[in-house]
Amino acid sequence: MLRLEDVTVRFGGLVALKDVSFAMGAGEILGLVGPNGAGKTTLFNTISGLVRPRSGNILFEEREIGGMALHARARLGLGRTFQIPQPMHHLTVRENLTVAQVFGAGKSDPARIDEILQVMELAEHAERDAATELALQELKRLEIAKALATNPRLLLLDEVLAGLESQAKRRFIAKLRELHQRYGLTIVIVEHDIETISTLCSRAVVLNFGQVIADGAPDDVFRNPAVVESYTGTADA
């Protein structure tokens, strides 16, 4: 599904990602973890096309996409959310989804939009102005809904669960499982909560200082001393 080979990203003199490599198969839910500043969002930006890698390959369904434009990757079936929600300004919630569908999926299917609105519990907000009239959690759901509207096969979720209290979080995890099933998605999720990763993901990849320091089943990964050190080290700092 997705394969990264020695991806390196620099901002000026700063190395944000160094030789990042991993691969994932269709249908996987992969947890991407690491302390703040480890390069998780940069990795998402690199995969989705906001940031160009200095070197290395990014293959999506065995196709090199490292040089492709942002919008072209979206059309291939690569959806993502932003950690800080970025609704399309001056558009209603429904228009947000319509634009995503028309341009991302290349078709207009109002029934499916309604379905996504239902699934993401946004139906009652459909006609509101997305940028100014939604609460934060609604905006986060809109982020996912927009990505879904583009008919993705791979979905990159950036801290969509942050800020939820535990019951809501459990419900949301169930929701993500449902989406995974219903739309046959492959998911990469950035999440700080180890428990969430353990329950949701079949696999975890840990980044620290822009490098992959562990990759495997969540329970194994979180017992890895290097991972523990990176976390506690950061926590102490």
Place this chain on the structure above:
Amino acid sequence: MVVKNLPGILLALAACLIPLVYGGNGYIMGLMVSGLIVAGVALAWALLGNLGGMVSFGHAAFFGVGAYASALLSAKAGLPVPLSLLAGGAVAALSSLAMLPALRLSGPYFALAILAYAHIFKILATELSWLTGGSAGFARFPVLPTIAGIDFSSRIGSYWLLVVMVGLCLLAYRAVKASHVGTALRAMAESEDATRVVGVNATLLKAWMLLLSAFITGLFGAMNAHIINFLEPDYAFSGTWSVLPIIAAIFGGYRTILGPVAGAVAIYLFDQLVAKAILPVGHQIILGVLLAGMILIAPNGLFGLFGKKKTGAAHAAA
């Protein structure tokens, strides 16, 4: 529905009434014709500004290219004038392809890059004298024809033709704005990354808007050429064709569809009938004051204020 379309209906009504009242007055009709030419360019300018999010200081480039293309095609290739007008628009659109690299530039740089193109085109028109007649000008090309008994080269004839053309361009603008493309462009103005990440090819859509804007501008440039029937580079690429539409669109409200058109006619008549009477020399100073005042007090234009109060329809004006 009627209330929402009220400004449009009023404008259409006014357009029909003017020839009834002033039809016999060649001078007023001449001013109206010139005003409508500016209106067409202002519409095209506002389309690029509002939908494409790009301010241009060089629409004279398209105006001049359209004018020369139509004049040359009708005179040298024998193309009938109605077709050469469209060809003028098409060639102007084609010329805008040369500006595609400018789409990557941010606002002010785009605005001034287009100005550079206008300069370059003007110099080319001067230098390619074997084709354009150079600075000596080019006069012998056909006027607007008589079709089905209507002499379009007469003031009244050209007036109606222009009213119809402006009307069609307005409808085209409205259709684009209401389409998915229009929605995406609206989003792009302030959330470009969010829009691109769902699959919108921002550069392509902007390019289409530039093309459309260039086409409309070229079309009106061609119309003007066949009405005036004399071209020289200084006139065809004159800065006036870049400046007046900006003033008109800002005055009328470039975020609205009708604003630039109403603004153009109003500004042109005001300048010619009132400003010129007050200040025979340098009356453009009044336009300058007006433009500065509009930007400071009501950047969305008079029509923008009016439209907002009337319909409450919202966010296009942000």
Place this chain on the structure above:
Amino acid sequence: MTRRNFLTSTLIAGFAASFAWSPVASAEEIQVGSHMPLTGSLARSGQSFREGMLVAVKMYNDSQTKHQIKVTLIDDETQPAKAVGAVEKLASDGAVAILGGYGSNIVGPASDTANRLGKVYITAGAVSEELVQRGNKNFFRINNNAGYLRGFEGMVEELKAQSVSIVASTREAPMLLAKGLEESLAKKNVKVTLHPFDPAITDFKPIINKVKLQDKSEIIFMSAYENDYVGIIRAAKVLKPGVKLISGAWSLAIPKMYQDFPDLMQNVVGTTPLPYPVDMKDAEGQAFVAAFKTMFNKDIDYAATLSFVKTMVLCEALGRAADAGTLKTGGLADEVRKTKRSSVLGPIAFNETGDNPNFTLAMGQHREGKIVLVSPAEQATGKIAYPGLPW
């Protein structure tokens, strides 16, 4: 005052109106329209045109009692669309003929419109060849490119100069003259080098240096406008090319240039119909100078003289057509075509295209604030300073 009246009256230059509304009761009033660039880039010429025209109309009206001519003038702002609008308005208000404006790109469409409306159009400010190739039977002009060309050409022949460098603005009229000279002087085996320049440039040293080092010509001819003349002569003053004369076209041999730039103008030669101080040999010319002085309290200039002659020619044709009763039946064009008279600009007669093939200008040289006619020999009021340079 109704709105329309207000608008109309504000558009009519007040001066013209004051003449228009003092008709002699018994006389037949003939309405004539005019558009001129009172504002915009050609405003200076336009203002002079207006003055020359007003003097001619006054002199004609005073000279006889049968006809009174009334002129309505509209400012075309140096813009073609406005000139076209003006012609339409004037025609619809009853003008039988149009006294035209300045600049080929403005006169072209305006005279087309006049032709379509069946009105005679006469001008003295449009030199493009295109204008007389249109087959427009109602179009007449006093001056043309060929006239300027002959003026300079004649001088080159008299001076027996072998080489000329032409420094020409790429604007319409200057380029037309430059191209014409390049061709005609080449036929006379004079070595010509043309240096076209964009009107936006201000530093002429690189061009003059080419003249100095490559062309090594005897004469520099500037086909341009006032601001260019200043830049070119200044560059020449600095580089001091080995030429013997600096010359140019319109608006150069005029007193104002010497008043504004005395250090640059000494010995510079330009086309002009008249010496300065003005010295008229014929009665009409003397009357013109006197009337001009009375009305505007200043000396006549070149553009005013052109305008005066064209207006006089039209007034006389109008009088003849009115006498013959053909004014309303399209006889005016024929009467203009029959014109055969002398004038302060030399003989005037029109050919079938409406051009005045006799038009030739003299060359005048700036000398200590005076302008001395130095060519052609038969009109000369003094001997040319040659070599003669501003430095």
Place this chain on the structure above:
Amino acid sequence: MLELSQQAIFSGLLVGSVYALVALGIALTFGAMKIINLAHGELVLLAAYMAYFIESRTGWNPYAAIPLAFAITAVVSIAVYLLIDRIKLHRELNSLILTFAIGIILTNGILLVFASDVRSTNSPVLQDALSFHTVYAMKGELTAFVVSLAVMSALWWWLKLSWYGRAVRAVSSNRDAAMLMGIDPRRVELAAFLVAGILASVAGVALFTMSVVQPALGPALTVKAFVVTVLAGVGSIPGVFCAALLLGVTEAMTVTLASSALQELVGMVLFLLVLFFMPNGLFGARARRG
């Protein structure tokens, strides 16, 4: 040909120095505020007409007009700043249109007061020719070159060493951070406009002494200055100076080697090429891509 090229390079350098003075005013306000002042050319023109006013009234050397010219350009420049400061929405583009409108007002104001006649200095001293071996110049041009160099050095030194210079740089790199450091960005921006006014006054007087001025000249000056700032890449005074000289020399060489009718074309094409392919300009460090 060698001699021709020598003169072209020399003339180009002299003209370029005045381009640099004009461009620096635009670069300075852009640096401080991210705003392109399209009325800057008119500001320069205003100063030139002050020089004409003084010279024609008193017969003094036009450089004596600098205090008066500065007083006027400073007032106008500050007025421009205060007006721009009122714009809250879409500041980048709206300020562009606003300063453009101010340019129209100034051009026509100058036209109303001074009429459309062409003006230039009549001072015999400034018009005198000077020669160095095979190259020639008017004394006025050399004076302008020296004055321009002096003003730019002074400005460079001032920006480098003074508290204000550091503040300007801080504000232009990060407005919010500068505020945290206790710098009032508005004061800094105001200072930038004031200094731009000084530059315009000197540039205007220099222009009057070496070239010809007329009311319609303003926009051409602005465009030329903008071309220089793009070539330079916003950032440094030496960069602007080099870019201006480069433009001047390129233009003069075009006239010499090809046709002067192509001079403007070459400038514009150079402008676009740098804009498209060298987003940081020839000497600068900041991007301008959207």
